[in-house]
Amino acid sequence: MTTLPTHARAVIIGGGVVGCSVAYHLAKLGWTDVVLLERKRLTSGTTWHAAGLIGQLRASSNMTKLARYSAELYTGLEAETGVATGFRVVGSISAALTGERLEELHRSAAMARAFGVPVEEMSPAEIKAKYPHLNIDGVTGGVWLPTDGQADPGNIALALAKGARMRGAVIAEYTAVTGVTRAGDRITSVSYEGPEGPGTITCETVVNCAGMWGHQVGRMLGINVPLQACEHFYIVSEPIKDLGPLPVLRVPDECAYYKEDAGKMMLGAFEPVAKPWGMTGIPADFEFDQLPEDFDHFEPILEAAVNRMPMLGEAGIHTFFNGPESFTPDDAYHLGLAPGMDNVWVAAGFNSIGIQSAGGAGMALAQWMDDGQKPFDLGDVDISRVQPFQKNRRYLAERASETLGLLYADHFPYRQKASARGIRRTPFHDRLDANGAVFGELAGWERANWYAQPGQEREYRYSWKRQNWFDNVAEEHRAIRTGVGMYDMSSFGKLRVEGRDAATFLNHVCGNDVDVPVGRIVYTQFLNSRGGIEADVTVTRLSETAYLVVTPAATRVADQTWLTRHLGDFDAVVTDVTAGEGVLAVMGPRARALMQAVSPDDFGNDANPFGTAQEIEIGLGTARVHRVSYVGELGWEIYIGADQATHVFDTLWQAGQDHGLKLCGMHVMDCCRIEKAFRHFGHDITCEDHVLEAGLGFAVKTAKADFIGRDAVLRKRDEGLKTRLLQFRLTDPEPLVYHNEPILRDGQIVGYLSSGAYGHHLGGAIGMGYVPCAGESAEQILASRYEIDVAGTRVAAEVSLKPMYDPTGARARL
Structure with missing residues (x-):
């Protein structure tokens, strides 16, 4: 029987492979007072039935770095702990059945070369030579990743757990967390029910590694962890005579993956429309359980697989397995310090790639917890990206039915989610819709991405080449560069920072000097202690004690969280006012003429210079105009109270007919900004990109009072x-x-x-x-x-x- 301490530096909730990895890596960093609590047995949720595929190429450089670390870690775990992980380097093949998929694979191969992952493009004949059991009818080509592998998921978790115990961590099974004590933004203790009865552990940090229970455990901890369990199917064949080791094979156009294991073949699927499970809660006694078979649901996958792998049709089925796995709204897992709390961390929602991700995710989270800052850019998976509304259970069930299938769908650029749409709409939505807008979704916001011509279909036709809206955006681009265009920016985050210390506080957080006259707009970044960029914003001084910080729509939560975590003793408050104002951007050489047609105010350079904001009359109402531009042209962002927003739109649209006004979408904003070399946060600039190396030194004022990152900026100037x-x-x-x-x-x-x-x-x-x-x-x-x-x-x-x-x-x- 495990004796639990009364205090721990970290309490980890959940004993799957991810929880065990976090415990292992914290202990490796010297955290000896780590306690992991598992409600049943280790691995009994999802880990035990995972396929154990260890792929190394992910969608970004740092996600690839984490996957590669996992493979390297598992290679040495057996020697370290004595627990066999079954890790074998067998390589993997991805086979395409269409030209579009082949281009995707070739682009992924190019990306692999950039990330330093060994890769080879393959012809159908070369695939056949390496995988002779495959029917290559219809195969257009593929890629070979020789360093990919496979392993025993349960034993990896047990090896990590043993490694953690060897370094002093305490791991308790059949010990369910029943509640927590909260003081402000911190969890101070965790209550549990164990084999010897109830108990309480006071703690400094809590880590939610509860897998498919992560959402409900998050609610207990006061945080938002949007994920949903879905049914996941695979079959295992009877033993096949003379079947030797084979590479892992993926045929995503048939939603299938294949793995040889001990002379049997496993066939798994990521079907286009998944079956959410456990919407009313996961049974309390769930442990190493299977879900009911649904052969009708799996049958289309199996039929295609028998044609693709004929030996499956001869071998017979030994096991038909259906087990739950958790999926997130964007198919990226949740990692990091949860918004709204100061000591609650998350590593959950691994979208069926938990085994290949667990080693790296545990390492990265442990370093983050130990150092107090991310070891490198983790924006793809940082839990601060999630939106408050995403905890809605109906939303999660609808979105998860799509995201499971998207893992093997074509990963076309600009692909839009089809499920759980229409949640957040700007004040102009109906007006834009009536004028041909084709909407995309970001952070729940419906945003006009491009405008269809009369009679043109209002939907995406995806491709890696020029998509069906290419010429539409070219026309919108032309309007902004030579005439006047208008687009909706209401979804961008708006954070009001006000109080006696507002200026001092923002100067502590921002690299630029924001102690400017009322009405001035300052472009700036929030920097970390290494000079990396945590946020890319504009700051407008509204009064002596009030500012408006405008952020990208996707990072509003993260940027607000960064501000509130650095408030300290400053006399200031941060309030999200995003929904309170609609914003229309009027951009182009004819923008001034249009503005003068709808307002009696002076928009000349003397009265309204670049980089300023002021109140104006417009139509029958009032608004605030910010003279800035993300497209590189003369123009104004018009901030309008939600009550007057449609009136101002109608006023501008009516007057614009005499000035050639064209409605434009988000795609053209991206096309224009990249011509101007304006940086895109999350891609061109991240927390590990130094502000000077990003070419943004002009937005940093080291002569002002001390600010976060100042020393790193000065060092970089000295070092080069x-x-x-x-x-x-x-x-x-x-x-x-x-x-x-x-x-x-x-x-x-x-x-x-x-x-x-x-x-x-x-x-x-x-x-x-x-x-x-x-x-x-x-x-x-x-x-x-x-x-x-x-x-x-x-x-x-x-x-x-x-x-x-x-x-x-x-x-x-x-």
């Missing part, structure tokens, strides 16, 4: 830059770039694009990306020959340190 963010334009106007395409300098891969879009004015695809530059001058960097690898084809690219469009910024100041 190791890398620089460059802008690229493909000289061939046809290929498209999105992000993660390798950058080649004089024939050698030196980096990858952090973002990409089409520059309709510049006449080619534009990308941004970091290139090593230690000891080099700007002239030396630019003197090299650059190419971008697009799906295996090297395309020549022009390169620039300054914006290729309007490098002096004169157009926004017309």
Whole structure:
């Protein structure tokens, strides 16, 4: 019987592979007073029935780094702990059945090269040679990742648990957490019911690693962990004579993966429409349980698999398995310090990749907990990305029915979720809809991404090439560059910071100096202690004691959380006012003429200079205009109270008919901003990108009072830059770039694009990306020959340190 302490530095809730990994890595860092509480047996939720596939290539560099770490960790665990993990490097093949899927695989192969993952493109014949049991009818090609592997999921978890115990961690089974004590934004103790009865552990931190129970455990802890359990199916064949080791095989166009294990074949599926499970709660006695078989649901997958792998039709089925796994609204797991609490951490919702992710996720979270800051950019999985509404259980069930299938769907650029839509709408939604808007969704917001022509279908036709809205966006682009366009920015986050210390507080958090006259707008970043960028915002001084911080829609929660965690003793409050105002951006050379047509106020440079905000009359109402631009043109962002928003829209739209006004969407904003080399937070700039290497030194004022990151900025100025963010334009106007395409300098891969879009004015695809530059001058960097690898084809690219469009910024100041 395990004797539990009365106090712990960390209490981990959940004994699956992720919880065991967090315990292992905390103990490895010297946290000897770690307690892991498991309600039943270790691995008894999802881990025990996982497929155990260990893939190393993920959708971003850092997620790949974590997956590779997992594989390296599992390789040495057996020698360290004496527990066999069954880890074998067998390689993996992904086979395409369409041209679009093949391009996706070729783009992923290019990305692998940029990330340093061994990869080979394969012809159908080469796939057949490596996997002779496969029927290659219809196969268009594929990729081979030789260092991928497979392992025993349960034993990996048990090895991690043993490694944690060897370093002093306490792990208790059949010990269910029943409640917590909360003091302000901290959990101070955890109550449990164990084999010897109830007890309480006071604690400094709590980690929610409860897997498919993570959502309800989150509610107990006072945090939002949006995830939903879904049924997940696989079959295992009878033994197949003379079947030897095989690579893992994925045929995503048939929603299937195959794994050889001990002379049997496993067939698993990620079907397009999944079956959510446990919406009313998971049974209290659930332990190593299976769900009822549903052969009718699985049958279409099996039929295709028998054709693709004929030996399956001859071998017979030994096991038909249906077990639950948890899925999140965006198919990315939840990791990090939960918004709203100061000592509650999360590692949950692994979307059927828990085994390949657990080692790296546990390592990253443990380092984050130990250091107090992320070890590197974890924006893809940082739980601060989640939105408050996403805890809604009906929303989770509807969205999870789609996200499971999206794991093996074509990962087309700009792909929109189809389920659980229409939750957050701006005041202009109906007006935009009536004028042909095609909506996408971000952070729950319905946003007009592009506008269809009369009679044109109002939906996406996805492709890796030019999609059906390419020409529409080109016209919108032309309007902004040569006339006037208007788009809806209401979804962008709006945080009101006010109080006696508002200016002092924001100057502590921001790199730029925000102690400016009332009405001034300051572009700035929130920096961390390493000079990395935690947020990219504008700060407008509304009064002596009040500011408006405008953030990207997707990072509003994260940015508000960053502010509140640094408030300390400052006399200030932070309030989310996003829904209180609608925002219309009026941009283009004719923007001033349109504004003067709807308002008696003066929009000239003397009365309304760039970088200022002021109250105006507009139509029959009032608004506040911010003279800034994310598209690089003359223009205004118009902030309107929600009660007057549609009136102002109607006023502008009616007057705009005499000025050639065109409604524009979010896609064109991205196309325009990348021509101007404006950075995109989360892609071009992240918490591990130094503000000076990102080319944003102009937005940092080290002469002001001390601020977070100031020392790191001064050090970097002394040391010199190791890398620089460059802008690229493909000289061939046809290929498209999105992000993660390798950058080649004089024939050698030196980096990858952090973002990409089409520059309709510049006449080619534009990308941004970091290139090593230690000891080099700007002239030396630019003197090299650059190419971008697009799906295996090297395309020549022009390169620039300054914006290729309007490098002096004169157009926004017309």
